Amino acid sequence: MLLPYFQWCESSWLGQLIPNSLWMFPVVEAVHLLGLAVIGGAVLVVDLRLLGLGLRNRPVSEMAREAQPYLIGSLIVMISTGVPLFFSEAIKCYYSDAFWVKMPALALAILFTFTIRRWVTRAEAGRYAPTSQMAVGAISLMLWSTVGMAGRWIGFS
């Protein structure tokens, strides 16, 4: 049902930009990976703190506030490199199970990060029980790990 949209993506100018070049796909992919490193750090430092690990003597809200610009910045890099990568092989993605795991997981991860996780990390200390904080950290880690693993797996299909 959705296949025509994916075909349109691949035949659009953006979809043709990358395949017409020998270097473009690997370079955009490498930038996507650089973004992965930064988003990984920005997510992990807060999630580990929620789990009572890492910088555990510091308030959760401080960690979240400091990591926030790098989380958003790297998310922008990830999306602006990820979209052209997708357009260049939209039809392959359509037939890839990993792609259909990654996208819902990504939507959930973003939604969770900017709603529940944001409320919990921004609250004053003591507002949420440590167990609630741990649950939020664990769910965030699981969602983002799923996005990362499924993303890597698109390349193998």
Next chain:
Amino acid sequence: MSLLWAAEWLAGTPGSIALHESQYMYTIVESVHVLTLCLFMGFAVLFDLRLLNKAFTQVPVSEFSRRILPWTVGGFVIMVITGAALFYAIPVRTYLSIWFRFKLVFLALAGLNVLIFHTGIGARVAEWDLAAVTPRAARRAAVASLVLWALIIVFGRFIAYNWFDCDIQPQSSFVNVVAGCVVPPAKP
């Protein structure tokens, strides 16, 4: 006996062949290698940002390093183990890859940067733990670290591409020399 001979010998060992031909194992090892970037490189970047006064400025550098460095080291260990396994699976082509060779050189430089930081300005961290502006040497180490590790990621990713593979000739003599290609003499 040369390194190329050693790589060829390694390629003939049962473990190397098994990993190379495995349906899932190689893929899993590679995925772990890539995703551990988040842990290792992500935390390395955060530490560099702290040294550059760009993030976590209220956390003393010593506390940041005490709490975060063990995770970075753990990530690095996973990187090295999975990276060695990936080399073990495809030794000859990797040994003859110009990107792999660049990556090794830059890994050595990044290691040197870590060594210089921790034996130099990093060893005197008590003097500037909460300084509003971290010392120039610390900031220099952070910039060097960001640049070197970014290039290492890019070179690592490029190993997968065959632009400069030895079996695709002609290559420029620069590529052939740096990648160590054994090129048969041109026909007269």
